[in-house]
Amino acid sequence: MPAIEFNRYYRHDDLTKLVKGFAKEFPKLVTVEAIGKSHEGRKILLVAVTNSRTGAAKDKPAFWCDGNIHASEVSASAAVLYILNKLITSYGQDATITRALDTRAFYLVPRVNPDGAEWALADVPKIIRSGTRPYPYEEDDFYGLERLDVDGDGRILSMRIKDPNGPWKVSEEEPRLMDRRDPAESGGEYYRLLPEGIYHNYDGLTVRSQRTKEGLDFNRNFPSGWRLESDQHGAGPFPTSELEIHALVDAISKRPNICGAVTFHTFSGVHLRPPSTRPDDDIPAEDLWNYQKIGEKGKEMTGYPAISNYHEFRYHPKEVITGVFDDWMYEHRGVFAWTTEIWSPQRQAGITDYKYIDWFRDHPFEHDKMLLKWSDEKLGGKGHIDWYEYDHPQFGMIQLGGWDPQYAFRNPPPDYLEAEIAPFADWVIWQALISPKLEIFKIEAKKIGGSTIIRFAVDNTGWLPSYVTKVGKDKKLCRGVVGEIEVPKGVKVESGLLRQEGPQLEGRSEVSSGGFGWQFNGTDHRHVFEWTLKGSGTVKLSAYHDRAGRITEEVRV
Numbered sequence: 001m002p003a004i005e006f007n008r009y010y011r012h013d014d015l016t017k018l019v020k021g022f023a024k025e026f027p028k029l030v031t032v033e034a035i036g037k038s039h040e041g042r043k044i045l046l047v048a049v050t051n052s053r054t055g056a057a058k059d060k061p062a063f064w065c066d067g068n069i070h071a072s073e074v075s076a077s078a079a080v081l082y083i084l085n086k087l088i089t090s091y092g093q094d095a096t097i098t099r100a101l102d103t104r105a106f107y108l109v110p111r112v113n114p115d116g117a118e119w120a121l122a123d124v125p126k127i128i129r130s131g132t133r134p135y136p137y138e139e140d141d142f143y144g145l146e147r148l149d150v151d152g153d154g155r156i157l158s159m160r161i162k163d164p165n166g167p168w169k170v171s172e173e174e175p176r177l178m179d180r181r182d183p184a185e186s187g188g189e190y191y192r193l194l195p196e197g198i199y200h201n202y203d204g205l206t207v208r209s210q211r212t213k214e215g216l217d218f219n220r221n222f223p224s225g226w227r228l229e230s231d232q233h234g235a236g237p238f239p240t241s242e243l244e245i246h247a248l249v250d251a252i253s254k255r256p257n258i259c260g261a262v263t264f265h266t267f268s269g270v271h272l273r274p275p276s277t278r279p280d281d282d283i284p285a286e287d288l289w290n291y292q293k294i295g296e297k298g299k300e301m302t303g304y305p306a307i308s309n310y311h312e313f314r315y316h317p318k319e320v321i322t323g324v325f326d327d328w329m330y331e332h333r334g335v336f337a338w339t340t341e342i343w344s345p346q347r348q349a350g351i352t353d354y355k356y357i358d359w360f361r362d363h364p365f366e367h368d369k370m371l372l373k374w375s376d377e378k379l380g381g382k383g384h385i386d387w388y389e390y391d392h393p394q395f396g397m398i399q400l401g402g403w404d405p406q407y408a409f410r411n412p413p414p415d416y417l418e419a420e421i422a423p424f425a426d427w428v429i430w431q432a433l434i435s436p437k438l439e440i441f442k443i444e445a446k447k448i449g450g451s452t453i454i455r456f457a458v459d460n461t462g463w464l465p466s467y468v469t470k471v472g473k474d475k476k477l478c479r480g481v482v483g484e485i486e487v488p489k490g491v492k493v494e495s496g497l498l499r500q501e502g503p504q505l506e507g508r509s510e511v512s513s514g515g516f517g518w519q520f521n522g523t524d525h526r527h528v529f530e531w532t533l534k535g536s537g538t539v540k541l542s543a544y545h546d547r548a549g550r551i552t553e554e555v556r557v
């Protein structure tokens with residue numbers, strides 16, 4: 001199997017080979033299956049990682065990671081591959097990872113959107129938001145600017161075009177950078193900036209953007225809060241209308257043991273959490289507290305702040321986005337899910353105190369200079385390209401240059417990739433280890449007269465409760481713990497149902513700090529199943545919970 005590298009981005013065929021190579025080399029730890037096909041027929045692969053000797057993935061609490069739902073966000077695939085590689089190569093070496101794979105499972109989908117990623121990674125790339133299926137219309141727009149690599153150098157930069165009424169000028173302070181024209185200024189040399197591309201049916205006077213034929217946004221196509229195209233662009237004709245999203249929703253719904261998730265995106269250098277549509281006050285306080293605790297750990301382990309979609313990451317202060325993965329996971333599946341936006345060019349350049357979305361609307365020119373310095377010194381000048389002449393087929397002699405959005409902003413430049421994505425693995429493993437976990441506490445078999453009383457005590461040994469979130473409990477998204485007994489011929493069950501549904505089991509997440517005198521740690525993380533048996537033989541006891549896993553034990557009576 002070829003060694004996996006984290007200073008490059010993989011095309012889908014190579015990624016598929018790598019993943020299948022892992023399964024072949026580590027059959028006891030890795031299984032791969034296709035959960036569906038993309039619009040163009042590429043397989044969407046789900047990799048299950050666990051120590052199969054201690055139980056199958058479906059019988060253990062599991063953690064979900066996916067990446068690259070958005071076409072150009074290719075470092076998200078790398079982040080998931082990194083986690084896969086780390087789990088496998090550290091098993092048996094690192095005590096925490098060994099315990100994680102012995103007691104938990106990981107479901108990893110490195111590339112949700114292979115079609116869009118193939119376009120982004122092509123030698124002459126084309127950047128779209130999500131998949132390649134035309135939406136909402138089949139036909140091309142005859143008019144407007146189509147964003148593409150017009151000079152075929154593998155980059156999609158900016159075009160600067162002279163216009164006496166343009167909003168930009170060459171900065172006096174730093175002539176390589178463009179600066180906004182002052183509000184009252186006139187009489188200078190001004191420019192318009194446009195993304196690199198070709199113009200269809202140019203009338204010589206007006207410029208507009210071409211309607212993107214590939215107008216879907218997969219991360220608006222999830223069932224929770226889904227809205228029509230008229231309300232939200234790219235959401236698709238109905239929830240899970242897109243093959244890729246249907247594959248995810250179906251795969252997750254068939255795996256009730258998933259207790260948490262991270263979906264990797266780019267960029268901003270932040271962990272985002274639900275709810276996206278309402279304030280934190282509107283969700284159960286217990287869920288908010290746990291979300292905050294998991295987020296604090298994320299910040300500690302990865303350096304990325306953890307924030308609310310609704311309060312701190314809105315594209316417009318009066319608008320919300322809906323039908324997204326993390327909301328669906330929290331609202332409909334009842335688990336803690338995160339959207340990790342990989343990479344912050346600002347932080348790399350030393351700009352530490354900035355607001356993610358607002359910064360793009362307005363920030364000091366000083367920050368642009370810091371970014372330029374970073375590009376020069378750290379990226380070998382590859383982040384910002386000095387303007388060069390180009391004879392454009394529609395606009396004539398113009399200049400190309402400026403920031404390279406794909407590998408300075410949207411994704412880490414390959415040399416920076418590994419350092420950026422490495423810390424996520426630790427946080428993901430930590431999150432897997434806080435999930436509820438069913439374990440046997442004690443089995444008692446007591447002879448009384450001619451009968452045997454079996455008491456089968458099971459614990460949730462995880463930090464989170466068995467239902468994971470209050471939403472999960474209130475919406476009855478999982479059953480209580482179930483206990484079963486199987487008896488051989490010669491043993492009769494005198495009392496106790498063969499299958500019993502017990503309560504939800506609490507975890508330790510609600511234990512308050514400070515062991516003051518009123519701390520009362522009862523056994524609400526434990527349930528005792530009881531049967532009275534007659535006769536002798538080997539009986540099989542099992543207990544299972546949708547999320548916390550399955551355990552079995554045999555007892556001679």
Ligand SMILES: [Zn+2]
Nearest residue numbers: 070073265266
């Ligand atoms: Zn994204």
